[in-house]
Amino acid sequence: MFDVPTKALESTVVSVIPTLPQSIVDTQEVLNIMRRQDQFFASGMTLSEEFRRAQLFKLRKAVEKHEGNLIQAFAKDLRKSATEAYFAEIGVTLAEIRHALQHLRGWMKPERSATPMALAPARSEIRREPLGRCLILSPWNYPLLLNITPLVAALAAGNVVVLKPSELAPAMSAAIREMLQDTFPPELVTVLEGGVEMSRMLLAERWDLICFTGGTEVGRSVAQAAAKHLTPCILELGGKSPCLVSRTADLSVAARRIVWGKFLNAGQTCLAPDYILADESIHDALVATLREEILLRFGSEPLNHAQLPRIINQRHFLRLQKMLTPGSVIHGGRSDAEALLIEPTLVAAEDRSAAAMREEIFGPILPILKVKNMADAKTFVKAGEKPLALYLFTADRSEQEDILGSISFGGGCINDVLVHAGNRGLPFGGVGESGMGAYHGRHGFEAFSHRKAIVRNNTLIDVPLRYGPWGRFKDKAFRLFLN
Known part of the structure; x- marks a missing residue:
């Protein structure tokens, strides 16, 4: 039912910002991508439910279309059988996308919150807004699942994304790049391949969120780099379970x-x-x-x-x-x-x-x-x-x-x-040395969103109590209402 809106949105995306070069060779290219993603995010295109739902549909179709190539890449990098590749990665990834599509509208609805009597007759709510430009750094051991699952959360929440797969699984890295390059304009999702130097280059820049899955020691480096820009992190690490x-x-x-x-x-x-x-x-x-x-x-x-x-x-x-x-x-x-x-x-x-x-x-x-x-x-x-x-x-x-x-x-x-x-x-995440933050399902949507607190008041009633000058009556009234 979203085929027509999807095509319309695709044409709008292309018209907002010119298509980016697919060959990323130096820091300036990376900075250009980040700048253009910022411009696209600022356009407000990602805010609507229709747009987010369209991207999730496209992602689901892409995984289904590229299933054969993905299975071949699994075999080449990790010698995974087709059955294990499907039930441990492809099938789980598709289920994550279906879950997001099923619940997206509910996740996006403003959440009513109780309002204390002292603020009456106001009403309170929590709204979720996308964080902006997100960086996903993923490992080699479950290269599809641990790249695409956080991407699902990021797109559902309305963000733009740079995704870097692990260079240790080169066939899967190339397969993921090809799949996402064929699916999304780079202003929305860009895949950058490379080794440690690429990771360092990316971590030197400012992001609105970094999601990293990997070892604890590298996780420390990611957290240190993020701290320079006060960037929030999701760190999915490991340890001896x-x-x-x-x-x-x-x-x-x-x-x-x-x-x-x-x-x-x-x-x-x-x-x-x-x-x-x-x-x-x-x-x-x-x-x-x-x-x-x-x-x-x-x-x-x-x-x-x-x-x-x-x-x-x-x-x-x-x-x-x-x-x-x-x-x-x-x-x-x-x-x-x-x-x-x-x-x-x-x-x-x-x-x-x-x-x-x-x-x-x-x-x-x-x-x-x-x-x-x-x-x-x-x-x-x-x-x-x-x-x-x-x-x-x-x-x-x-x-x-x-x-x-x-x-x-x-x-x-x-x-x-x-x-x-x-x-x-259930949230998936660690604690202490095993990580911080969590995602999967609604927890992923929340992790890639900012919870914005809103109080709605009216102008018909304006209780004079809060306005000065203060006196004994107002002092007693404050103690009554605030205790």
Whole structure:
């Protein structure tokens, strides 16, 4: 139903500002893009529901049209199967767009707010307005999902966007650039490819919002750059997300879900369980069940499994290899350096000094630590930084409430892993070292918007109380109304 308005809006976009060159070669080109995006945003074109809805429809059609190219790029960069590429990225992205289209009108409506009696007869409301020119810096591990999901939020909120995909997934970066270049005028959405120098160039400039997904150390640099211009940030970082397995857990279900969540995308998932804290009474049984599950899903020769994703590059492959210290491997451990493959691997760890416990793993290696009980597991987690996610497998409701109420973490699941990020009604984000801000669904719309407070008064009634000069009567009246 928006085909005609979409075409009309496209022609208006082109007439407002000349088309930009597609080859970005130096700082001046980037500055030109930013200037023209500012001009386009100032034109007010992005403010209407009709315009925003039209862009979301175009984005949905673009993802559907380019699905084949995207799947090929996933295979080239990460060796992802077509099925995994669809259910973990393409399908989730399309669902995010559909959700935004379904709820956009409600999100944009002014929100009534209570007005204190002292301000009567005024009425109060909150209006959302777009922030302006936004920068999205995205990683390589889920290159479509983590580029397009924040873009959906930015467009729904009425912003203009510069998007920089990761250079570590070059095929996906090129596919995303081609898809968005064919879909949007660069005054609205521009994709800039490049490495560290491009990121530094972009971060040196002023933005109205920066959304970054990646590692904690780079996140610090992004926050420092943003602070120079007082630019707000959404930082989706990572950390060591624990998985606690209680003596009351259903071990077969726990093992099945942990293996799925940990080894999806070869463990290169910021929300993946980074290590297991297992109650000593079920530790050995859990390890045995995890082994059985890995064999069931990947076979006895996982390196020959056609659907085993690869490690993104040699640097990360070598980093992961150093975590496999002699005597620590209790299952798996084999690798193929030429193909950048590491089979799903379980390792034993005593404490945080173990090689696999010193940093976020981001690969198919899963340390398992034995604890006396969940109280000890809680103490262990709280001694570290606040994680992006926490997972608890237990049938004990009081144990669930104790862990949820006493440990700070970004988000998580009881008796499952990862799936909380698939609920668009829940905010996705970290806390402390694992990030700041959150998005997905309405939370993304809010993150890319400014909440503007408005009081509507009339001129028919003008209570003289607030006007000077002051006296004893007005003093008593103020105390009455303001307490």
